[in-house]
Amino acid sequence: MxxxxxxxxxxxxxxxxxxxxxxxxxxxxxxxxxxxxxxxxxxxxxxxxxxxxxxxxxxxxxxxxxxxxxxxxxxxxxxxxxxxxxxxxxxxxxTTNWISEDGKRKLKEYGIAPPQGSPDKGQLGEMDKTIICPICDSKNTEMISAFGSTACKSLYRCKDCLEPFDYFKCH
Amino acid sequence: MNKDLHNYIIQLGDNSLILGHRISEWCGHGPVLEQDIALTNIALDHVGQARMYYQLAATMEPGKTEDDYAYLRTVTEYKNLLLLEQENKDFGYTIARSFYYDQFHLLILRVLKSCGNKDLSEIAAQAYKEVSYHCRFSSDWVKRLGDGTEESHRRIQRALDEFFPYTAEFFAPSEADNYMAGKYGVDLSKLSSQWSVIVENIVREATLTMPTTPYPQLGGKQGRHSEKLGFILTELQYMQRTYPNSTW
Missing domain, CATH: 3.30.300.130 (Fe-S cluster assembly (FSCA))
Known part of the structure; x- marks a missing residue:
């Protein structure tokens, strides 16, 4: 046994x-x-x-x-x-809090800004915070649309390197 | 089967499906690409939420699947709010319809996600996150259109005025709503004043005027719909009606 x-x-x-x-x-x-x-x-x-x-x-x-x-x-x-x-x-x-650190690193390398901040009360649906460009790390970015190519992403543009990029939004 | 609870779940599912279908009609027709994509994403959220409600309802009724509810019911069996079957018309009407409903939807989900029914609270907790973004989208657009050009101001005001009578139905309880209030404390009468304050603040910020109307439009929850729902179902159910039991 x-x-x-x-x-x-x-x-x-x-x-x-x-x-x-x-x-x-x-x-x-x-x-x-x-x-x-x-x-x-x-x-x-x-x-x-x-x-x-x-x-x-x-x-x-x-x-x-x-x-x-x-x-x-x-x-x-x-x-x-x-x-x-x-x-x-x-x-x-x-929740995006469950994306692993490794996952966040892979997202950035792929050109998608990883979720920044926490989707806790008050931040959900909040798009005003500064999103860092995944390509040149500039903070000088602006949102183009809250809804991007898939439900989980928003569309941003970097005003320094001029590249558009996806942001994996807090959820 | 608990008929009241089942009806309540169907009410929620029908609201999501019918609004999701309406918004999906914008796919490929949005005023600009970004807003076309935004509307399509929002439609997808609604349809996904409808599926969760219908799947839950199907567990209570032996032999049923989610598809039976979506594809094989007639107009009078649908329990969605009348507002949600109203036509898209233009971008202003679409935004006004979503704006009124999104603010109500968020309030009801907030109550549902902490109510004593575990199945409903799980769906509500998931949906709440998505609807937070819907609220942001529709209220931002109310402000941009209201505070935009003379033309956009005039058209969003017209849409808000025309759709306002339908908002009375949010707070007019059906039997299923009364059951939920008694059993789980999901009390619509408590949400009415909260909704008014939130909506009025945004309307004021948008430099628009809050509509008033003495003629509430009611009946959707009881299956008394406008002819518009028939046109939606004709398109939505075409494949199942024409080729019964067809699958992908």
Whole structure:
């Protein structure tokens, strides 16, 4: 008989392996961030032989969510975790605070200004604060539109290097 | 099944779907590219929220899916507010309609996200964040149009005046609203004065005049709609009605 602690060890190694697979699945709309960087993986567990992956939407209408679920299943299949299920959960609502530091760095390198500040009360919907240009680090920027190419981004322009850029808005 | 709770969830879903559909009609027709994209993003938020409500409603009614609610109900089964089915007309009307509703929507979501119904509070917490941006968008535009040119001032004022009678329906409770007030403390009568103060302040800042009207337009929550909803559903439901049970 296998003792309980070795089962747990075995399980946690397996879960760790699954996380490593998930860390290869990219957000289709921001293809430098993995779903782990983005902070939308809420839970991974094994129940009766099935791997259950709980993910949360960034925005209610995010059209990427279904694609992400398919991509996750595909990646797990490829890694021989063939019995998996992706669940959508809402509690707690996703926030840009959950984007990893690594994720924020990747966003900036990709030319998207990472979320600045916190989406706490009072800052949500607030667009007046200074957004730093991801290309030249200038603070001399202006908002062109609160809504950018995807729901999660706003459109800005740098008045020093004159480049337009996306800002991943606080949420 | 708890009929009142179910009706309430459908009310919320219908509001989101119908306004989302209306705003989506701007796709490709926005006055400038940035505002076209903004309106499309906002429409997407509304449709996404509608899906969450319909999915929740479907869990209460065996055999139903979210698509049944969107694609297979008739005009009289829809419970959306009359304001939200009104036509886009021009950018001013579109902004006025959203402005009145967004401010109400934010207030109701704020109450819902801390109400005792866990399923509804989860959806509301998610939607609240999105609607914060909607409020910002529509109230900024009310100010820009009101404080803009003579032409934009005249047209946003006309739109605010024409749509104002429909705002009475926000606070006229249906049976489902009464149930939510009694059971979960979601009391519309408490929101009315808050809404008036917020809206009046923005209207004043926009150098516009707050409309008054003695003739409230009611009935959407009870399924008594204008002919305009029929045209929306004709387009929205065309595929399902023409090719029943078709899937992507």
């Amino acid at each position: 296998v003792n309980q602690s070795s089962i747990r060890e075995q399980l946690s190694t397996e879960i760790q392996d699954i996380y490593n697979v998930l860390d290869t699945v990219l957000d289709p709309e921001v293809p430098v961030l993995t779903v782990v960087d983005l902070g939308i993986i809420r839970n991974v567990r094994k129940e009766n032989g099935t791997i259950q992956v709980d993910i949360c939407p960034t925005y209610s209408g995010c059209p990427a969510l279904d694609v992400i679920a398919i991509d996750i299943k595909f990646a797990l299949d490829q890694a021989c975790f063939t019995n998996s299920k992706v669940n959508y959960i809402l509690d707690q609502p996703w």
